[in-house]
Amino acid sequence: MKSLLELFFTSLGGAVVVYYGVKLLLVTRMLYPKMWFPLPKSFFSSMGEWAVVTGASEGIGREYAFALAEQGMNVVIMSRTKVTLDHVAKEIxxxxGRKVKVLVTDFTMDNVFSDIEEQLKDLNIGVLVNNVGMLPSIVPCRFLENADLDQTITRVINCNVKTMVKMCKTILPGMENRGRGVILNVSSGIASIPFPLYSLYAASKIFVERFSQGLQAEYKETGIIIQQSSSAVEHTHNNGQARMCSDTNGEEITPSDCETVAPFGVSTRMNSYQATNVVTLSPRDFVKSSLQYVRAGDRTYGSICHMFLGWLLQTLPLKIVYADYVLNGLQEFVARKQAQKRAISALSAA
Structure with a gap:
């Protein structure tokens, strides 16, 4: 009996060591993406002639469009502001030297996808970046405090949820027929936990993750990579509310798991262009980093520092995250940043 107990506990201890050893190895792999997930130079261009990027007029979407063009792809850039899109198209x-096609679309509206399908139907699309997204409010607030709540709900769902699904519905069939393609669906790091004051936004990004994971499982045998990436948002201001969508070498390529790219701080309009540092990345640095993880699995934060932030957020007791002083401090911090931004704008205009 004693020998059996010793064998049981020895086996249990060995299993625990193996389990945590494997987890440590997986973390180590994420620290060295170029070593563990190398991409041939022709990886993206081998997927197809064109890339499509929603919310591409600025921020993360703009940098994805630039990066994919630099990889040899022609790009379709989409958002609601034609003047800005035309400027980005000229720059790219x-x-x-790549071709750039501009599609002006307001993704918060209904019934915009028939025209999109018509515009894209003859293109050989190898990469789709579902980046467009919107916050219900610039300053975080409780759900019922959102202005024009019914309209806000519709706009957030149209922009953050419906657009991603409809764009996949439009472009995925061509990828399936060719047996190759990459879909990058942009989520957010705050979707790691139920996030007070961002409840509607965080919930919409959870949809992005679950849909992407399910879609990859359905199509993993076709050679299509479906990965989740945070959204770039352009705000139209109305008493502090964010109302509109934005304007994530011969080597054999094998199918990868579905993945969501879910970054935290990226210096965009969403966070009032915070100064970049080890935690808050520039859009260009984030996109450059996130593209190294395209073959890394079903979910990535897009960078090493954001991976550790995600781990920390999921490790902290929710009682701490949900404490009134933490939530109030977050509201005050964002409100202060917005006030500073308005003051600087007023001085510039004077």
């Missing part, structure tokens, strides 16, 4: 064309 002059810098990379």
């Amino acid at each position: 064309g002059n810098t990379t």
Whole structure:
């Protein structure tokens, strides 16, 4: 009996060591993406002639469009502001020599996808970046405190949820027929836990993750990579509310797991262009980093520092995250940043 107990506990201890050893190995792999998940130079261009990027007029979407053009792809850039899109298209064309197609679309609205399907139907699309997204409110607030709540709910769902699904519905069939393609669906680090004051936004990003994971499981045998990436948002201001969508070498390529790219701080309009540092990345640095993880699995934060932030957020007791002083401090911090931004803008205009 004693020998059996010794064998049981020895086996249990060995299993625990193996389990945590494997977890440590997986973390180590994420620290060295170029070693563990190398991409041939022709990886993206081998997927197809064109890339499509939603919310591409600035921030993360703009940098994805630039990066994919630099990889040899022609790009379709989409958002609601034609003047800004035309400027980005000119920059990409002059810098990379690639073709750029502009589609002006307001993704918060209904019934915009028939025209999109018509515009894209004859293109050989190898990469889709579902980046467009919106916050219900610039300053975080409780759900019922959102202005024009019914309209806000519709806009957030249209922009953050419906657009991603409809764009996949439009482009995925061509990828399936060719047996290759990459879909990057942009989520957010705050979707790691139920996040007070961002409840609607965080919930919409959870949809992005679950849909992406399910879609990858359905199509993993076709050679299509479906990965989740945070959203770049352009705000139209109305008493502090964010109302509109934005304007994530011969080597054999094998199918990868579905993945969501879910970053934390990226210096965009969403966070009032916070100064970049080890935690808050520039859009260009984030995109450059996130593309190294395309073959890394079903979910990535897009960078090493954001991976540790995600681990920390999931490790902290929710009582701490949900404490009134933490939530109030977050509201005050964002409100202060917005006030500073308005003051600087007023001085510039004077």
